[in-house]
Amino acid sequence: MAAACINPAVVAKIRSVYAETGNVSETARRLGVSRGTVIRYRNVSQETETGDTFTKPVAARDMMPTRWEAMQMPEPAPEAGGMGMPEPAEISYTPFDIDTPGVWGYLSDAHMPFHDKNTIAAAVAEGKRRGVKGWLFNGDMMDCGGMTPHFRDPTAPIFEDDIQTGRDFFIWMRQQFPKARFVYKQGNHELWLPRALAAKLPELFSLKQIQMPSLLELPNIGCEWVEDNRVINLGKLPVIHGHEIRGGGGVNPARWLFLRAVSTAMCGHFHRTSEHHEQGLDRRLHGVWSVGCACFLYPKYDRLNKWNHGYAFIEVANNGHFTVTNRRILRDGTVA
Secondary structure: OOOOOOOHHHHHHHHHHHHHHOOHHHHHHHHOOOHHHHHHHOOOOHHHHOOOOOOOOOOHHHHOOOHHHHHHOOOOOHHHOOOOOOOOOOOOOOOEEEOOOEEEEEEOOOOEOOEOHHHHHHHHHHHHHHOOOEEEEEOOOEOOHHHOOOOOOOOOOOHHHHHHHHHHHHHHHHHHOOOOEEEEEOOOOOOHHHHHHHHHOHHHOOOHHHOHHHHOOHHHHOEEEEOOOOOEEEOOEEEOOOOOOOOOOOOOHHHHHHHHHOOOEEEOOOOOOEEEEEEOOOOOEEEEEEOOEOEOOOOHHHOOOOOOEEEEEEEEOOOOOEEEEEEEEOOOOOEO
16 A cells, blocks of 8 residues: 655654654654654655655554663653652651650559559659659560560469559559659560451450550549550650560670760660760760569569669659769669
8 A cells, every 4th residue: 555645854753853862752742743654754765755655564563662772761740640759658657755844753564463663662652752743664574474476374373463553553653653753664574465356356456445555544533554665755855665676685784785886875675784884976974774573583484684763753854964863672672
């Protein structure tokens, strides 16, 4: 079949633009013609331009864009129906800032119902003498042994009894400090509960009535709950429980924490009282503290350990600067 007569000016433009771009799609876009037209006439002879000869049939495979040509094709704008960059999932991770100045008491790792009454009593007595403005319960206040992913002692108290002990403790603490601010940070032991739900009863995972704040009735005593491994800024002192950074704490948990956080910080988790102070290249002196525990020192799963009882107080100034008193309780009960 003879080819239709072609306007020589159009052919000339196709050849000129294609010679410049070397790209079928770009040539078609610039001239407002189809890609098939560009492919048909990009290399035709002068005789074809005048319509005096037959055009060579174009194979279907030659009409398809190459992979490189397809990559060069311009994308339509989103407002014209083109695809825009997809939105990310909404995930928030921000520190929990405590901006209440004054003296704050610190307790962690009570592992109720295996708590040590003498340690807690000593902390409460000193807290009253100091007139604390708040208490930070920095994780593992509950043992949650019934939810453990590790070895479970079948003779241990049942989870229901654990929870009742925790409720009684926080009600008692509120009676001791009726006006103090309470903040409770989730530790790795409290985290066992949502993990167990996610693994065994995922349908109940989001049910607030069976989550730790509701089980302990923390809203009833005005206690704030902090989860998701969030850092707590107590004034200018960053506080974590300790499980957020993987590792065993080393010989000196405070120095171990400094080497990983490269920051002033405080933690519990390791059940050992330690301190580390180091000056950086910025000539700022960083202080790091780990605080002893408030639980029974010789559990079945770790009889031979280097734990000690302890608690702390942090005096926070209006500008966020702070002073730490890190108490260690000796084996004879002396508070050091």
